[in-house]
Amino acid sequence: MDKGLVQIYSGAGHGKSAAALGRAIQEACDGNNAVIISFLKKTKNEEFLKRLEPEVKFFRFEKSDEDFCQLTPEKQQEEIYNIKNGLNFAKKVLTTGECSLLVLDEVLGLLDNGIITIEDLRKILEAKSEDVSIIMTGIRMSDEVCQLADEVSKIEALNYKVFE
Numbered sequence: 001m002d003k004g005l006v007q008i009y010s011g012a013g014h015g016k017s018a019a020a021l022g023r024a025i026q027e028a029c030d031g032n033n034a035v036i037i038s039f040l041k042k043t044k045n046e047e048f049l050k051r052l053e054p055e056v057k058f059f060r061f062e063k064s065d066e067d068f069c070q071l072t073p074e075k076q077q078e079e080i081y082n083i084k085n086g087l088n089f090a091k092k093v094l095t096t097g098e099c100s101l102l103v104l105d106e107v108l109g110l111l112d113n114g115i116i117t118i119e120d121l122r123k124i125l126e127a128k129s130e131d132v133s134i135i136m137t138g139i140r141m142s143d144e145v146c147q148l149a150d151e152v153s154k155i156e157a158l159n160y161k162v163f164e
Contacts, residue, residue: 003100003131006148008141010108011155016137017043019155020103023135028055032100035059035093037086039106040068040113057099061086068113080115087116087124094127094134101133108138108145118144 009016017038024034036049038060043049049058061082064071068079087110093102104124110116121136125148128134136149146152 004128004133005150006125006128006134007136008108008146008149008152009135009137009155010139010141010152012139013155013157016155017105019153020105020135020137021049024056024101024103025052027101028052033057033098034101034103035090035099036103036105037061037090037107039083039086039104040109041106059086059089061089068109083110083115087120091124091127094124094129094132097129097132100131101135102128103135103137105137107136108141111142111145112138112140118142118148121145122148 009019021036024036027034033054034056036056036058038058039062042062042065043058043060046058046060049056052058062068062079063082064075064079066075068076071079090102090104093099107121111118111121125134136145141152
């Protein structure tokens, strides 16, 4: 991976998070460190991902195991506080140079849910140094989000049968 790129993995297809995790593992294989911060979803593989430390560090700041959209408004407010702590941590990771790759998994969903603005996201990205890469994932993206990135990949499912 070229150093310092901001990439987006987006689309309705499955595999965005897996592709970002693969990039983090490649970064670790190259002798570098990666940090993954997951938003809006509970990852089934959290315990496994913790075993990749110290080269690949995984963080999730939300406390609930339920989907954000299923929470009561009061619980959503609690989780928004936790999510913003995760975003502040991301900015700290970027400013202290703790990794060569930062994955913000499902961060685009924070925009969709009105938790952050495009300007909030821009401020986080501005905290990165030239040699740090960032991967952002999420289902939907706008032209405004795409303008923040150096590369955009759209992952979609093709609905045809290979074998019958």
